[in-house]
Amino acid sequence: MARVLEFKLPDLGEGLTEAEIVRWLVEVGDVVAIDQPVVEVETAKAMVEVPCPYGGVVTARYGAEGEELPVGAPLITVAVGATEPGAAPEAPAPAPESGEAEGSGNVLVGYGTTAPAARRRRIRRDDPALPAPATVNGSATTPTPSTPSAPLTPSASPAFSAPSATQTLRPAAEAPAPAPSVPVPDGPVAVISPLVRKLARDKGVDLRRVAGSGRDGLILRADVERAITAEATPTAEPSFTEPSPAQPSPAPALVVAPSPAGERVPLRGVRGAVAAKLSRSRQEIPDATCWVDADATELMAARTAMNAAGGPKVSLLALLARICTAALARFPELNSTVDTAAREIVRLPGVHLGFAAQTDRGLVVPVVRDAHGRTAESLTAEFARLTEVARKGALTPADLTGGTFTLNNYGVFGVDGSTPIINHPEAAMLGVGRIIPKPWVHQGELAVRQVVQLSLTFDHRVCDGGTAGGFLRYVADCVEQPAVLLRTL
Structure with a gap:
């Protein structure tokens, strides 16, 4: 049995x-x-x-x-x-x-x-x-x-009646609508949820005359709302007033119909999570931003020399990450979080480095665990692995949580600078713009050098501008003279 x-x-x-x-x-x-x-x-x-x-x-x-x-x-x-x-x-x-x-x-x-x-x-x-x-x-x-839960069962909506085991459930009769805009289908109408069916019934929308924009013609809430707006929008017609005998006839007054409602995109999934986190960051964190231009010519030459020596290739992002971990060792205030309930700053022992990655599903921030203990080759491999997993949409919750500092390379979008929003509950984020040839004074002479703009957005509760400026200046020094890193290796 x-x-x-x-x-x-x-x-x-x-x-x-x-x-x-x-x-x-x-x-x-x-x-x-x-x-x-x-x-x-x-x-x-x-x-x-x-x-x-x-x-x-x-x-x-x-x-x-x-x-x-x-x-x-x-x-x-x-x-x-x-x-x-x-x-x-x-x-x-x-x-x-x-x-x-x-x-x-x-x-x-x-x-x-x-x-x-x-x-x-x-x-x-x-x-x-x-x-x-x-x-x-x-x-x-x-x-x-x-x-089961009310929104998931046929009995959750008045549009359903209890069926027999072989009976096909059909929607309740809806109110008549204007001339059909789409062919009237036979059989039950596919809607995304009983709540959408109830909304259509309450507003007098005939679901059989609504074109679904979902998969296989599935009717979404936005489709029903557009139909409601279309029925409620009056037709633009001239409106005339009857003149009195003692007054001249006024010019006809034209009543213009309001423009139709725009497309509604649900804030849920990854996009909803990003929106919630960024809103919370802006509400809770008193942030400030400082920036500096740096000559990255020597850093680019050092990377070329590393990759020419054989072995696994080293990415520019990995070198910047290695510079960040060295800077955080000198300025640990920026590798921290704020416990607002206890009114305490919690300085964290290890660096779990997040990096912003743009995917088809939106912006995600995978986290490289224990970045402070990794070599440039190890960082390159981990960045590549997490980026590939992110593009497939297969990141786990563990891959996306626990970061202590974020590196944002927005230069890949062809922009020079930005003021990043801190990835709550972290205390700082380093932004890196594109590296392009620019006029630069080098050794007392004007020359064309590879220049990059660096920006640091930081939580003003964890440190003052002197600490943030010292961190950013150290990062810029390492970009301009990679040999500075040898002092911390």
Whole structure:
């Protein structure tokens, strides 16, 4: 006799409370193995695959791609033992303890699993071991007597009625709308969540006449809001006033319709996390910025000589990171954080160096652990590894947290200078502009040299301008004369 177990979105750690479904890796009817990834989700920290701790047949999925679920919300139900001939699933049971045989207990996102993913097998819809699936918002599922969170179940919205096991759920009747702008589809309309369906019903928007901008025509909240705005916008018509016999006829007054609402982009995932952190930095940290131009000709020549000597190539970013760690050893005030509750400055013993990396999903700041103990070659290799992982969207929460100082090389965008925002809760960030030929006075004569602008934004609570200026001047000296670094090696 099969048992149906419900797998919920696990605690993701690092203070994360929700995740957005990016891509389902299984469908209803698939056979999954213990610890096989079943869904790909995006959190405020990274994009990760969620492994299911149970093995069996998927009987239901909750949530559509693009929908955001809170921690603890149901993800899927699995019929354990349903692949045996004649087996029939029972009502969903609560998740077993980690010591039971049905599951592995490996449910934390981003920390890996122990068993390799097994091949999926499609189960025929007429398999006697499975109940007939229903359809909810375009996703296959099966009715279950368990009570998931309200936004995820058909009963959470008045637009749904309790279906039979073979009945397809359809939206409730919506109010009539103006002439259709898109072809009217047959069957149920796919929307991203019941809340969007409720919004359309409350505002009198016919979902069958709304063009969805989501994946495979999925109707998003922004689509419904645009439809509401379009219906509420009056048509621009001339408005005339009737003149009195004793007055001349006034010129016609033209009433211009307001411009349509702009595109709305949800602040969630990585972009939402960046926005929250930068806003908090501006609200809490009294920052100040100082900058200096430096002659980087000798640094560029030193790098060329290093790479010509053979062995792994050394990147310019690695040399700048090595200079930063040496400077932080001389000015430890900038490798610190502020405990506002205790009203204390906490100076940190090691340098965990963050570096800003631009990806297709937005700006991320991976962290190089123990950068103060690494060589230029080791730093180069770690920068390359983390950058590649970031571009794939596979950074874990551990890769993105725990930084103590950030290096921001915005020169790759072709700009000379910037005033960076400190990566809260750190105390400082060094910005590096592009290195370009410029006129420079060298040894008393005007010459063309490779010049770079360096900027330091620092928390004025941890140090004064003298300390910040001393740090930045030391960095500039090392850029201009790399031999200065030999004193600290």
